[in-house]
Amino acid sequence: MDSAVLLDLLGNENRRRILRLLSHKPCYVTEISEYLGVSPKAVIDHLRKLEEAGLIESRTDDKRRKYFHISRSLRLEVNVSPHGFGAKSAYPASANLDMNGRCSLLSLELDLEPECDDMAELAAEFGRLRSLDRELSLAQRWVHGRLEETLSRIDERLGTEADSQFYAEVLAAVVETDGSADAVAAEVSAPGDAVRDALDRLADVGVLTRKENGFAVR
Structure with missing residues (x-):
């Protein structure tokens, strides 16, 4: 993708917020509208531009509700210095x-x-x-x-509704700490309740094993 087009596209704060939301889970228009606090019509316009650029795709569920999700990963690098300016995008x-x-x-x-x-x-x-x-x-x-x-x-392993980035950080923290919920929460800088829920879910799907004072990776 042309980096100049990508920079123009991401120059809009609401489109950046949409991508941030979709990086956690697929969403439909009403969800995105409520998250942004803007009208569904405005959301549809942003989604159309992101879809035309190939950054997102959509699918329709059994109830004919259209969900949007990020289509694939893309990296954007920008260099600004007294000796030049450049931007490049790459998969x-x-x-x-x-x-x-x-x-x-x-x-x-x-x-x-x-x-x-x-x-x-x-x-x-x-x-x-x-x-x-x-x-x-x-x-x-x-x-x-x-x-x-x-x-x-x-x-x-966890299902499409999981925030894989957060769960990956929790797993890494279990390896790097003593595996207790408090230590993991401190390592990932997240609320204790959210971390405990994540640890329990990872244990339920067999990724972690419970021990006396915390968790360990299987």
Whole structure:
């Protein structure tokens, strides 16, 4: 997708809020209208523009109610500096992409002296940093793709109505803490009741096991 078109599209706050809502669950027009506090007619206009841009899709349930959902992941990068302006959009790299040998500079220790004014060294450093920037962009796309794949698998286990991002954060917090509800809530900075509900649901579907003082990943 053309980055300029995407920037124009996302320049509208209500369209950003719609995408934020749809990132949690599919919604129909009335739900979105109530969430935004704007008329259904205005919501339909925003949805039409997002759908034409390929950011969202719709499906109709058995009651002929149309639900909208985000069609696929997309990454937008914007660079603003005294030396230039640029924006680029890209889809996440495939999780099957072999990164071996693709990012040879990511572990490079860049040790150019800040006060160095030798033009040859500065030119060489510029070249290395430009290559590193390209590698970082590829690595970010690869990580994004792997994140999306992981969240999709969590969705499959929990159902389409689950907030997979939140559940993934809860799972990671269980691994990184002692697994108690209080420790997990502190780690994810979320209300205790919401975290306890998430922990119970993850245990009910067999992802977590209950222990005396908390939870552990199976």
